[in-house]
Amino acid sequence: MNETRHHVTLTVNGVVREATVPGRRLLSDCLRHDLGLTGTHVGCEHGVCGACTVLLDGEPVRSCLTLAVTADGHEITTVEGLARDGEPSPVQRAFAECHALQCGFCTPGFLCTLTAFLRDNPAPTEEEALEAVAGNLCRCTGYQNILKAVHRAAELQAEEGGA
Amino acid sequence: MTTKLFGEPVRRREDARLITGQGRYLDDLGAGALAAAFVRSPHAHARIVDIDVSAALDVEGLVAIYTWEDLPGALAEPLPLLIPHPALTHGRTAYPLAREIVRHVGEPVVMVVARDRYLAEDACALIRVDYEILKPVVGVEEAVRGVHLVHEDVPGNVGAHLVQEVPGPAGQTAWEAIDAAPHRLEFRLDVERSASMPLEGKGVYARWDADDESLRVYSSTQTSTSVRMAIAAKLGLPLPKVEVIAPDVGGGFGVKIMHPWPEEVLVPWAARQLNHEVKWTEDRREHFVSSSHERGQVQHVRVGFDDDGRVLGLEVEILHDHGAYTPYGIIVPIITSTQLLGPYKVGAYRVEFSSVYTNTVQVTPYRGAGRPQGVFCMERTMDKIAAYLGKDRTEVRAANFIQPDEFPYDQGLTFQDGRPLIYDSGDYPEALRMLKELIGWDSFPEEKARAAAEGRRIGIGVGCYVEGTGVGPYEGGHVQITSDGRVHVSTGLTSQGQGHETVFAQIAATELGVPIEKVSVVTGDTRRFGYAVGTFASRAAVMSGNAIALACRKVREKALRIAAEALEADPRDLEITDGMVHVSGVPSASIPLATVAVLSNPLRYAFDEEARRATQFAGPASDDRPPVAEGEEPGLEGRDYYSPIRSTFAAGMHAAIVETDPDTAEIKILRYAVVHDCGRLINPMIVEGQIHGGVAQGVGGALYEKMVYDEHGQLLNASFMDFLMPYATEVPRVETAHLETPSPLNPLGIKGAGEAGVIPVSAVVASAIEDAEGIPIDRMPISPSDLHALRQAR
Numbered sequence: 014m015n016e017t018r019h020h021v022t023l024t025v026n027g028v029v030r031e032a033t034v035p036g037r038r039l040l041s042d043c044l045r046h047d048l049g050l051t052g053t054h055v056g057c058e059h060g061v062c063g064a065c066t067v068l069l070d071g072e073p074v075r076s077c078l079t080l081a082v083t084a085d086g087h088e089i090t091t092v093e094g095l096a097r098d099g100e101p102s103p104v105q106r107a108f109a110e111c112h113a114l115q116c117g118f119c120t121p122g123f124l125c126t127l128t129a130f131l132r133d134n135p136a137p138t139e140e141e142a143l144e145a146v147a148g149n150l151c152r153c154t155g156y157q158n159i160l161k162a163v164h165r166a167a168e169l170q171a172e173e174g175g176a
Numbered sequence: 177m178t179t180k181l182f183g184e185p186v187r188r189r190e191d192a193r194l195i196t197g198q199g200r201y202l203d204d205l206g207a208g209a210l211a212a213a214f215v216r217s218p219h220a221h222a223r224i225v226d227i228d229v230s231a232a233l234d235v236e237g238l239v240a241i242y243t244w245e246d247l248p249g250a251l252a253e254p255l256p257l258l259i260p261h262p263a264l265t266h267g268r269t270a271y272p273l274a275r276e277i278v279r280h281v282g283e284p285v286v287m288v289v290a291r292d293r294y295l296a297e298d299a300c301a302l303i304r305v306d307y308e309i310l311k312p313v314v315g316v317e318e319a320v321r322g323v324h325l326v327h328e329d330v331p332g333n334v335g336a337h338l339v340q341e342v343p344g345p346a347g348q349t350a351w352e353a354i355d356a357a358p359h360r361l362e363f364r365l366d367v368e369r370s371a372s373m374p375l376e377g378k379g380v381y382a383r384w385d386a387d388d389e390s391l392r393v394y395s396s397t398q399t400s401t402s403v404r405m406a407i408a409a410k411l412g413l414p415l416p417k418v419e420v421i422a423p424d425v426g427g428g429f430g431v432k433i434m435h436p437w438p439e440e441v442l443v444p445w446a447a448r449q450l451n452h453e454v455k456w457t458e459d460r461r462e463h464f465v466s467s468s469h470e471r472g473q474v475q476h477v478r479v480g481f482d483d484d485g486r487v488l489g490l491e492v493e494i495l496h497d498h499g500a501y502t503p504y505g506i507i508v509p510i511i512t513s514t515q516l517l518g519p520y521k522v523g524a525y526r527v528e529f530s531s532v533y534t535n536t537v538q539v540t541p542y543r544g545a546g547r548p549q550g551v552f553c554m555e556r557t558m559d560k561i562a563a564y565l566g567k568d569r570t571e572v573r574a575a576n577f578i579q580p581d582e583f584p585y586d587q588g589l590t591f592q593d594g595r596p597l598i599y600d601s602g603d604y605p606e607a608l609r610m611l612k613e614l615i616g617w618d619s620f621p622e623e624k625a626r627a628a629a630e631g632r633r634i635g636i637g638v639g640c641y642v643e644g645t646g647v648g649p650y651e652g653g654h655v656q657i658t659s660d661g662r663v664h665v666s667t668g669l670t671s672q673g674q675g676h677e678t679v680f681a682q683i684a685a686t687e688l689g690v691p692i693e694k695v696s697v698v699t700g701d702t703r704r705f706g707y708a709v710g711t712f713a714s715r716a717a718v719m720s721g722n723a724i725a726l727a728c729r730k731v732r733e734k735a736l737r738i739a740a741e742a743l744e745a746d747p748r749d750l751e752i753t754d755g756m757v758h759v760s761g762v763p764s765a766s767i768p769l770a771t772v773a774v775l776s777n778p779l780r781y782a783f784d785e786e787a788r789r790a791t792q793f794a795g796p797a798s799d800d801r802p803p804v805a806e807g808e809e810p811g812l813e814g815r816d817y818y819s820p821i822r823s824t825f826a827a828g829m830h831a832a833i834v835e836t837d838p839d840t841a842e843i844k845i846l847r848y849a850v851v852h853d854c855g856r857l858i859n860p861m862i863v864e865g866q867i868h869g870g871v872a873q874g875v876g877g878a879l880y881e882k883m884v885y886d887e888h889g890q891l892l893n894a895s896f897m898d899f900l901m902p903y904a905t906e907v908p909r910v911e912t913a914h915l916e917t918p919s920p921l922n923p924l925g926i927k928g929a930g931e932a933g934v935i936p937v938s939a940v941v942a943s944a945i946e947d948a949e950g951i952p953i954d955r956m957p958i959s960p961s962d963l964h965a966l967r968q969a970r
């Protein structure tokens with residue numbers, strides 16, 4: 014019972030990476046266990062919690078609902094790739110400043126989701142910010158400081174002259 | 177002055193790694209490990225007739241398959257009962273792998289080890305277990321009927337039965353007091369099951385070192401020290417050969433204080449058997465059906481009171497569902513029975529609980545640990561008294577409060593720690609005053625009338641609680657200052673997001689007078705600290721915080737003694753500022769702590785600059801004294817323990833305004849206010865975060881979360897799709913105010929804060945919905961369809 018394996022080439026955080034995976038291998042497992050990028054977390058493996066969110070060609074996707082083979086040839090950004098020149102990004106800094114994380118397990122998913130969101134909507138209203146985070150679960154923070162961090166990140170991003 | 181950090185909203189030191197994906201959670205470790213997976217029972221109650229593994233043997237990458245028959249020695253025995261109690265006459269625990277009988281869906285039956293998790297699960301799917309199905313027992317009332325038994329040798333399914341009684345002021349029993357009271361009420365309350373549900377499930381990763389015959393285990397646990405002892409005992413290994421480390425843990429909320437989980441002993445055992453690293457990472461469905469639940473209770477209440485609403489006698493009968501096993505004893509119903517009293521004097525009190533077996537997942541503490549149920553009971557009682565007398569709900573509460581001058585106040589009961597339930601300090605009237613002001617209690621009737629005029633239904637609710645925090649028996653702290661001036665702090669208990677690396681560093685920096693950047697903190701690593709109890713019961717800050725402060729004071733004293741000799745000064749004239757020991761008022765007469773660290777060790781190989789410099793301070797050795805004087809130790813380090821005589825009692829009061837939709841029965845929390853008293857605050861930012869998170873879990877318990885078991889004992893909503901945890905859209909903004917009544921029991925004057933937020937939320941939301949709707953709310957959670965049904969039944 015040997016499974017057919019597929020060769021995939023992904024550009025992850027700007028670096029070309031290769032892996033040989035069975036067709037059923039989830040992108041989350043491929044990133045975490047084949048490529049050693051364990052910053053992407055898995056909270057449910059059924060697409061509800063959002064912890065596994067990464068950017069696929071710039072758009073947030075749930076890596077637990079994506080097969081690694083379907084990502085072949087695409088660009089992926091994970092939490093490890095959000096910092097620029099070793100400096101945490103505005104969204105990352107805002108999370109630390111606003112105490113928007115406790116255990117930190119959900120955090121990579123929020124950070125990826127919000128990075129894309131604030132790129133497309135650099136000055137969100139309260140309601141837009143709420144909607145942006147409403148697809149991710151956090152069991153620790155009660156979300157209040159995460160919402161605060163969305164606005165703070167928008168400010169920091171603006172100070173830096175946009176995305 | 178950089179050193180006064182206690183009480184400041186210092187930013188978290190753990191965040192730098194967690195926001196960049198550099199955290200190390202359990203499943204991030206052990207890239208080369210084999211993967212374990214489990215065949216779990218699909219039935220709630222069944223006898224195992226046969227296990228046929230033959231079809232699984234061809235699976236590529238399969239390494240091993242184990243059933244109960246394979247387990248040697250102590251591993252083949254039932255798992256430990258951690259907290260026995262005389263009232264728990266029929267305690268039962270599970271085997272690590274089921275032996276003969278399975279008693280809930282999800283109980284592990286077979287362990288498979290394979291090259292990766294996918295392959296291990298392939299093998300699991302091919303293993304055939306034949307079961308003879310037995311009658312399941314689901315629901316407490318079904319359980320006490322005792323027609324079918326969860327354990328053949330537990331009659332009536334009753335594991336424990338406990339009565340506690342406190343006579344009234346004139347010695348009357350609760351029954352007498354209630355019967356003699358001017359007014360009486362009697363009612364039933366129901367609280368559903370929920371669960372901790374951390375975003376990271378459990379997980380265990382074990383490395384056996386055959387050369388050294390030692391074992392290193394990582395577990396996503398709230399207590400690495402006790403897991404270590406359990407593993408050593410179960411595997412027959414000498415304790416020093418086992419080390420357990422809690423890495424970054426993605427939330428606990430109680431479920432990870434339970435230990436040892438079957439996997440925590442099986443995975444290390446397999447690693448040793450196979451002489452290869454083995455890892456198991458729980459998936460979400462496994463977590464739902466095999467990790468603990470909590471909350472489920474039915475309560476029958478009788479209360480007698482006077483015209484002012486003062487309670488004269490209270491009787492509560494609790495049916496507590498503890499699921500299939502009782503590994504954690506009866507802590508949860510004991511806490512419900514005792515903490516139910518909250519900030520009140522209730523005259524005569526009688527509480528009786530039966531803790532019963534059902535064919536469902538076991539029940540062990542989840543944040544709040546029995547308190548939310550107790551507070552629900554007491555606060556519903558207060559509201560009912562107010563409604564009966566036509567009084568303001570806060571007035572009835574105030575009439576029953578323990579007054580500030582009555583502390584320490586003895587409630588006459590025995591608390592969870594086996595110690596008397598004596599409240600140490602508090603100011604309940606002030607907390608209520610602050611809460612009413614924060615939420616605008618007195619002006620709410622006008623607001624409600626205005627809303628009504630617009631066709632909107634709103635209501636306000638209130639709930640009060642007292643929480644015993646910082647239970648013993650002890651925690652310890654170790655502090656070492658090395659010759660580079662760095663301060664290394666360790667404590668045995670673990671962290672799951674509480675920011676211990678930050679708050680303990682604040683304490684150490686403040687006590688020692690060093691910049692916080694110099695301080696590093698390690699928790700939950702038995703290589704660094706072997707004695708600990710664990711992180712639960714809102715105890716970490718109180719217990720380890722004080723232990724670390726005491727250890728720092730020892731180190732400080734030693735540092736001053738050594739520095740005094742070098743500076744030829746009196747230690748009493750010395751201060752430490754910014755890592756420099758100096759004579760008060762004479763900054764030039766100073767010596768760095770780094771140098772003091774060198775001087776503290778008579779062996780001074782000049783490995784670094786500091787050691788070379790230190791020689792200038794070292795006095796001539798005296799020929800008639802040993803280099804390490806009697807009673808001294810080399811090194812600038814200290815260890816101390818904090819062991820309180822009893823718990824310290826935090827308190828809080830919450831209020832909410834809700835809106836209910838007249839047509840759809842949707843329930844929305846418009847405002848949520850919290851007044852919180854956890855004594856002195858170490859870091860207000862972190863305390864607020866704990867409250868926000870607690871309230872969010874409370875909202876889940878009040879409006880959304882329940883474990884839906886069918887009559888066959890199948891959990892119907894075992895996924896995040898169907899078990900409704902609140903998203904950001906469901907959680908209100910929490911408005912907070914702090915009151916600080918320091919605890920007189922510990923050196924830092926602090927009380928615990930971890931669980932506070934969750935405790936009264938169900939009570940508060942019920943109170944507010946009742947106010948909006950005018951329908952008694954006696955059961956939580958309440959969904960729009962539940963509310964709709966209540967409206968129909970009116």
Ligand code: FES
Pocket residue numbers: 054055056057058059060061062063064065066075076077078
């Ligand atoms: S792990 Fe992918 S959504 Fe939960």
Ligand code: FES
Pocket residue numbers: 113114115116117118119120150151152153154375426427673
């Ligand atoms: S910070 Fe723990 S789940 Fe969000």
